Amino acid sequence: MSFVNIINLLGGLGLFLFGMKYMSEGLNRVAGNKMKDLLEKLTRNRFKGFLLGVLVTAIIQSSSATTVMIMGFLNAGIMDLFQATGVIIGANIGTTITAVLIAIDVSAIAPICIFVGTVMMMFCKKQSQKYIGQIILGFGVLFFGLKYMSGSEAMGVLKTSASFQSFITKADNPLLGLLIGFAMCSVLQSSSASIGVLQALAMTGAELMPMKFAIYLIIGINVGSAMPLFLSAIGAKTNAKRAAVIYFMFDFVGMLIFTPLAMFVPQYMQWITTLSDNGSVQVAIAHIIFKVVTAVFLLPFVPLLVKFSEIIIKPKEHDTRLRFEFIDTKVDDNPVTISLQIGSEVERMARIVRMNFCVACESFLKMDDSQKHTISENEELINWLNHHISDYMITVTSRQLTPEVSEYIGKLFHVITDLERIGDHALNLMERIETAKSNDLVFTKQGLDEFKQIYELDLELLDRSIGAFLNKQLTDDEEHQLHYIEDTIDYLTLQAQDNHVKRLREKKCHTASGVIFTKALQDLERVGDHSYNIAWAARIDKKLIRQI
Known part of the structure; x- marks a missing residue:
């Protein structure tokens, strides 16, 4: 892979990340306040909170953003940790929508989206219409970057790279895959973006992203998705830190479920490959299964997740204003x-x-x-x-x-x-x-x-x-x-x-x-x-x- 190919790959990746972030910001501006109102009102039941987490994250396209929003609600006392946990679990499923959109591959309409979005942002007078234009423009840039990444001048050159072919053919080390996936997501700060990179490589050719190795990358990416939350939790209140721990616990439990499955049940990867010949679709399916199965497994154990997070993040003495300053409940009866x-x-x-x-x-x-x-x-x-x-x-x-x-x-x-x-x-x-x-x-x-x-x-x-x-x-x-x-x-x-x-x-x-x-x-x-x-x-x- 030449220097020019690397530059083209980085340029495509930059467009992809910018488009995803720009589209997400536009969605937040259009639907953010309504989503916040829904979150405040409809999270009393863990199952309703779960469904709401799926909905909100599917709309704003970021489980991390949803969870950061939840952490803000916890800090403000709008909801408690039990309510927040159901939403966090649902958010992990909602974030898979991005992978589905990429798997469908609508890059052919990317130039049209870029044109329409730009026109709306430049000439529409209402702010709401400008935000819609931002969403369309971000969508177009995202898929334009994806197409550029997987093109013959970037990742496409890997088809003829003997060294890469040799590596990817032999790559089946679980630990290596987990570490690469974790590092990728920690750097890109987005599991959706990291999965998108895998899908872009798979679009170049399914043989460049075989499921036997991709499954470990997907697991590592999901575990690494907790890093932005841990950064957001720095200096936050106790319950907000616990929310970040719960988010990490979700993906960690998923790792404990799917790593042994991938190692000892090769039929699982073979089954996924039979569902589609498209490598990008295969990556999306594996990602969705990881999220859905983990969510179904953990949803009944929400009280245990909350209790475990409270054990890990212990409250400091007087770390909250919610206490008496003058009343001593142990005082005498005077x-x-x-x-x-x-x-x-x-x-x-x-x-x-x-x-x-x-x-x-x-x-x-x-x-x-x-x-x-x-x-x-x-x-x-x-x-x-x-x-x-x-x-x-x-x-x-x-x-x-x-x-x-x-x-x-x-x-x-x-x-x-x-x-x-x-x-x-x-x-x-x-x-x-x-x-x-x-x-x-x-x-x-x-x-x-x-x-x-x-x-x-x-x-x-x-x-x-x-x-x-x-x-x-x-x-x-x-x-x-x-x-x-x-x-x-x-x-x-x-x-x-x-x-x-x-x-x-x-x-x-x-x-x-x-x-x-x-x-x-x-x-x-x-x-x-x-x-x-x-x-x-x-x-x-x-x-x-x-x-x-």
């Missing part, structure tokens, strides 16, 4: 100590809720969703505190408490509920920002000014209400003032909604923008209600808790 600790933990929860609300409102005014991850992490902690403080207080109420402490803890149940709901509205606001940005919606300056005015009153009411509760003191005069602020918030919300209807009639704003704006106003109004609930709970002489 009622005063108990009430002080619970009060401090609720104050911590209130600070986080306040921060989330401020960040969400300021982000809405700027239409900036860059803080979404921060909001999600804080929301995870708020929900954790809500549930665990409630559970602890239920335990505490079974003890002998003074009437004052008992009444105080009773009111705390209502306070943390209101705080948690304020946190929910902050998260709602961030989601409204994302919806507006994804649909290129804008808001009028008057509308944003109205939003800001209500937000500032909400913040004042929240701060004064929390302060009153923590001090356990709310005078009649202060209560009247806070009630006046709440009434003002209600009035301004109605006024802003009326002004919005007027702007719609005058066609100064879009209907879709108005829907989001109205919902955002409702979030602010509800925050005012929950804030005033907190202040009401500060009145020691009040026997009933006002609830909105």
Whole structure:
């Protein structure tokens, strides 16, 4: 193989890798948000999660990308490790679609795809159409690179190479095949791309990629596909690292199943070769069988996979924010100590809720969703505190408490509920920002000014209400003032909604923008209600808790 042949091979490989990455990015942009919503909502059942993993990965064309997305959900607390495992197993099957497309060999239409995709990206005005053009262009470049790699000026020359023919004829060393496959995938950072290279070689001639050696390369490639996940897991939270381990365990178990099968049951490779004379199709079939059989074998053992990953990746002490900072569950039964600790933990929860609300409102005014991850992490902690403080207080109420402490803890149940709901509205606001940005919606300056005015009153009411509760003191005069602020918030919300209807009639704003704006106003109004609930709970002489 001459230097020119090597250069041509590398050029074709570069086009192939670029086309695959470009197409995958376009698919992610078109379907990514919808896929994320599906993943968030439909992963409670391991089998549904499995099917969803297959679907999502078949669409975005990357099991690594799907698993990295899952790791992000784990970090944000959107799903737990048990739910994620089913999706990861499904993702390993979904990634075989690339091999199927290559096996079909539609390289003849590659030039047309390149032309159509380029035209769409250059001349289409809508961003969604440009993304579709990116998908078509990537698809065309992928198959153009594949055709170039397998051409007579690149891999095709191997047909006449006596040294390569001698090597490939004698090559049947399992360890060598596994190591080459592992190294190839570790370098290319994609199992689909690595399998594609094998298929390109097989297209040149089935004798250049005999199944007796290709099977070990395929197994090694699949094991090496975990490398990008391990790199993504560096610095991640414990569960994200465990997800990477589970992904590796999938392919490692597959290696344990298929390596002995290939070594001691040669009829297996012979059977695959009888299914098709096309070497590329044979590689695709072997790859699909590896993934499907391993998935079917492991799916019933999801709980064991999770448990094993937890044994391998042990949690470090205090490696998570999801813990009490002030409550000591082993503390003595001193009622005063108990009430002080619970009060401090609720104050911590209130600070986080306040921060989330401020960040969400300021982000809405700027239409900036860059803080979404921060909001999600804080929301995870708020929900954790809500549930665990409630559970602890239920335990505490079974003890002998003074009437004052008992009444105080009773009111705390209502306070943390209101705080948690304020946190929910902050998260709602961030989601409204994302919806507006994804649909290129804008808001009028008057509308944003109205939003800001209500937000500032909400913040004042929240701060004064929390302060009153923590001090356990709310005078009649202060209560009247806070009630006046709440009434003002209600009035301004109605006024802003009326002004919005007027702007719609005058066609100064879009209907879709108005829907989001109205919902955002409702979030602010509800925050005012929950804030005033907190202040009401500060009145020691009040026997009933006002609830909105």
